[in-house]
Every structure is written in C-alpha cells, then in structure tokens.
Amino acid sequence: MKPAPPFSMAAPHRGHSRGSSQSTSTGSTSDMCGASFPRRETVVAETASFYRPPRVCRDMYEAVTATPDGESTVRRFAATAARDGFDGIVVRNADAADPALDAAAVRDASDIDAVDATEIVADDPTGASGALSEARRDHTLLLLRGGTPTLNRFAAEEERVDVLTKPMAGRGDVNHVIARAAADHGVRVEFDFGPALRKSGGPRVQALRGLRKLRELVEQYDVPYVVSGSPASHLQLRAPRELRALGEAVGFDAEQVEAGLDEWGVLAERNRHRRSADFIAPGLERGQYEAER
Numbered sequence: 074m075k076p077a078p079p080f081s082m083a084a085p086h087r088g089h090s091r092g093s094s095q096s097t098s099t100g101s102t103s104d105m106c107g108a109s110f111p112r113r114e115t116v117v118a119e120t121a122s123f124y125r126p127p128r129v130c131r132d133m134y135e136a137v138t139a140t141p142d143g144e145s146t147v148r149r150f151a152a153t154a155a156r157d158g159f160d161g162i163v164v165r166n167a168d169a170a171d172p173a174l175d176a177a178a179v180r181d182a183s184d185i186d187a188v189d190a191t192e193i194v195a196d197d198p199t200g201a202s203g204a205l206s207e208a209r210r211d212h213t214l215l216l217l218r219g220g221t222p223t224l225n226r227f228a229a230e231e232e233r234v235d236v237l238t239k240p241m242a243g244r245g246d247v248n249h250v251i252a253r254a255a256a257d258h259g260v261r262v263e264f265d266f267g268p269a270l271r272k273s274g275g276p277r278v279q280a281l282r283g284l285r286k287l288r289e290l291v292e293q294y295d296v297p298y299v300v301s302g303s304p305a306s307h308l309q310l311r312a313p314r315e316l317r318a319l320g321e322a323v324g325f326d327a328e329q330v331e332a333g334l335d336e337w338g339v340l341a342e343r344n345r346h347r348r349s350a351d352f353i354a355p356g357l358e359r360g361q362y363e364a365e366r
C-alpha cells in the first residue's frame with residue numbers, strides 16, 4: 074500500500090507510550106501535545122493548494138550517528154535527546170555502535186525510544202544493491218545514503234529502502250524523475266538540516282538553497298519525507314523548536330517539520346510490526362486460529 078503523501082493528509086497517529094508528553098520542559102513534546110492543540114483523530118484540515126497539517130500530537134525522533142563513527146554513545150545521545158524534548162532516536166549505525174541495541178534498556182534509562190538502523194554507504198548502485206537484502210532482514214530501518222544523481226535515483230526506485238539520506242550532499246541533486254520515483258515507491262527523502270546548522274558563509278547558503286529546492290519538489294510530487302539535524306555528537310543535537318525555526322527559513326511551517334521528525338517513528342512502528350510473528354503480508358496477519366495450531 075502506498076504511504077499517505079505528507080502534504081495531502083496527516084500521517085497516522087501512533088500515540089505516546091512514554092510519560093514525556095506531560096513534560097513541561099522547554100522544547101518538550103508538551104509544546105506540541107498540550108490540551109490547547111486538537112488531537113489528530115478529531116481535527117479536520119482545511120483544503121488548500123499547499124496543505125498545512127493542523128497542530129497535532131506527534132512523537133519527535135532524531136536520527137543520530139553514534140560511536141565509533143560519531144563522537145557520542147547511544148546512551149549519551151538518548152539522555153540528551155530526552156532532555157531536549159525528543160521521544161526517540163534512530164541510530165543510523167547500529168551495527169557499529171551497538172550490535173545488540175536494546176531499546177527497552179535505553180527506554181528504562183532515559184525514557185526514550187531507540188531504533189536500530191543501518192545506513193548503506195556506497196560509491197554506486199552496484200555496491201549498494203549487494204548489501205540491501207541482508208540489511209533489510211537485520212534492521213528495523215534501512216537507510217541508503219545518496220549524494221549523486223545516480224545513487225539518489227537508485228534509492229528512490231528501491232522499495233526495500235526506507236529513507237534516502239543526504240540526497241543533496243556532495244554532487245547530489247533531486248529532479249522530478251527522482252521525486253516521482255520516491256513517491257511511487259514509498260521511499261522517504263531526508264531533509265538533512267545538518268549543513269545548514271553547522272556551516273557558515275557560502276556553504277551554508279548553498280545548503281539552504283538545496284533544502285529549498287528539495288522542499289519544492291516534495292510539495293509538488295507529494296513525496297514522503299523525514300527531517301533530521303544529523304548529529305554525530307550529543308553536543309550537535311538541536312531541540313525540535315530549533316529545527317522548526319530552521320525549517321521555516323526554507324519554506325516549511327512548524328507542523329511540517331514536526332511531521333518530518335515524527336515520520337522516523339512512523340516507519341519504525343510499521344517495520345517493527347512487519348517483523349513480528351503475527352505479520353504475514355500487508356493486510357494479512359496471523360489470527361488466533363493460526364497462532365493456536
């Protein structure tokens with residue numbers, strides 16, 4: 074089933090499984106989930122040429138690179154992210170950082186979800202394709218790093234890929250062909266805010282220009298997307314309110330940035346369910362009779 078386009082309807086609400094929704098700390102999820110904002114199930118959005126989702130209760134996730142590829146451990150990321158108001162982290166390099174990543178242990182320690190992911194980094198589609206099957210089987214989220222038009226198109230057309238990361242990095246570019254392919258195959262495109270957050274001068278201007286171009290294509294072709302500050306250290310984490318502010322600088326509104334942060338968790342929940350014993354195929358699950366046999 075093709076996922077809901079992010080600009081035409083709100084993503085399905087998962088509900089909070091942790092107590093942070095009642096937190097009153099600055100930048101916490103209470104900013105988005107307080108009583109003054111309608112719940113997702115009860116609000117009806119106005120029709121507009123450019124859809125702006127209503128303010129709703131969302132779970133904020135950040136995708137991080139932990140040691141040894143990054144500078145901070147999974148537990149340090151989790152503790153800092155929880156304090157900044159996130160509900161979960163996606164560990165891009167779970168194989169190297171923590172092969173036996175225990176989400177329950179992280180939740181017990183920091184009251185935050187931890188999602189195991191792997192990010193395939195290759196020079197060309199041939200190098201990437203060989204790792205796809207094993208990575209898809211072993212991890213909750215499968216990411217493929219772009220950075221060239223060829224890799225971007227390969228990822229956008231590959232249904233086993235959950236997220237095309239860093240599509241505008243290096244010589245990377247996204248055109249209407251890649252945008253349509255990502256929309257057709259349900260591949261999320263990442264808005265990587267990292268360069269715009271941490272660079273200055275010309276490189277920052279170029280990063281902002283790339284984000285604006287990508288946003289226009291995502292809007293035009295209803296491409297599903299995620300948002301990340303791509304931190305490699307807990308010191309590089311930015312609270313959701315800071316990511317919302319940067320998003321507004323490239324044409325997003327606050328709700329659309331929140332939807333992109335929330336989408337990491339939507340993908341994690343979907344894939345965890347698909348990997349469960351009850352799942353057979355989309356729309357087909359093991360019932361009580363099969364379980365008792």
